[in-house]
Amino acid sequence: MIKKELFTIWVFAKLETFRTFRDKVALFFTFVFPLIFLFIFGGIFGGNNSVKFKVAVLNESKSDFSQGFVKQLTEDETFDIDKESTSLDLAKAKMDRGQLDATIVLPQNFGEKSGNNAYPSGEAQVIYNQNNEQAATTLTSVLGGAFEKVNAGFVKSETPFSVKAISTAKEGQRRFDYTFAGLVGFSILGLGIFGPTTVFPQMKQKGILKRLHTTTLKVRQYFIANALSSSIIGIVSVAMMFVAARIFFDLNMNGDYLSLMAIVVLGTITLFGIGLAIGGWAKNENQAAPLAQIVTFPMMFLSGVFFPRFAMPEILQRVSSFFPLTPVVDGVRLIVTEGRTIFDLGPQVGLLAAWIVIIYTIAFRAFRWE
16 A cells, blocks of 8 residues: 555656656746856856956056056956046046046156155055945055055064964855855745746646546645655756856855755755645636745745845844745755755754644645645
């Protein structure tokens, strides 16, 4: 009897999996759409985290020192020199449009020797508008540090107090490594909720579920088969994202793959239960779509998918910590960035287990074959 029931579950799981891979729309939103987001955020956060300034450099001096200094700025990766801004008026116009962070002006006497000094001197000017005050302050500090090194070559001075930077000798995480977990959560959210809320109402309208109801198929078998199929698709989808992130954006993976797979499966089953409850209850897509959006959008914006939760007000952090998507995103992030295992994620796994019990209890009661 048990073998027969398991066989039925396995058959329907394969049917649902094949149905998804034959559906072009489902393939796009399950596999291609998350990859599009991956490349968008990878393009934004996938590079190095060094500070870079978009500036114009106006050299009004004819001194050799000023020429060498401009060349040094051009070769420095910290500065992106705008060569089109050949006058202060053009530079100011670009700053007003937000195309430049600031303008560095080297006056006529910059780098020239004056009086009895045996070394060049001068004062560089950083011109900015109020919208870029923070960037200009940082830029002034960077240039000040550069001039301190130059000054030390000309004038020796004692430094009673100093500061020394000591590396931890450990490679830190880039912003993309942190963002990747949110993108995985977004992929699972779309697969778990939007899929069932679209498919089940369509199957009801076509009478497919009604015909299945006339067979010996039980609701629990149908639920388990769909959850199993969704988990398989979720693993394939996340695997594609992971491979793309490793190849194109050099994702740092500190944890183990089995733990990542486990949290993905748990998250997919949990969120699929929400979609199953909504899609199983709704008679048509007009009922399912608004309810799915009401459930989805708070999790999308408050569970750390696109915005870090630590930057939110404390009350939102507390409320969002109980959302079903939050332990998924937190779990993936802890595995990828900190090397945790599934056994270290007791709170996240416990919360997901509690949600599975609650959600599938609701889904069993709300499900309608027609």
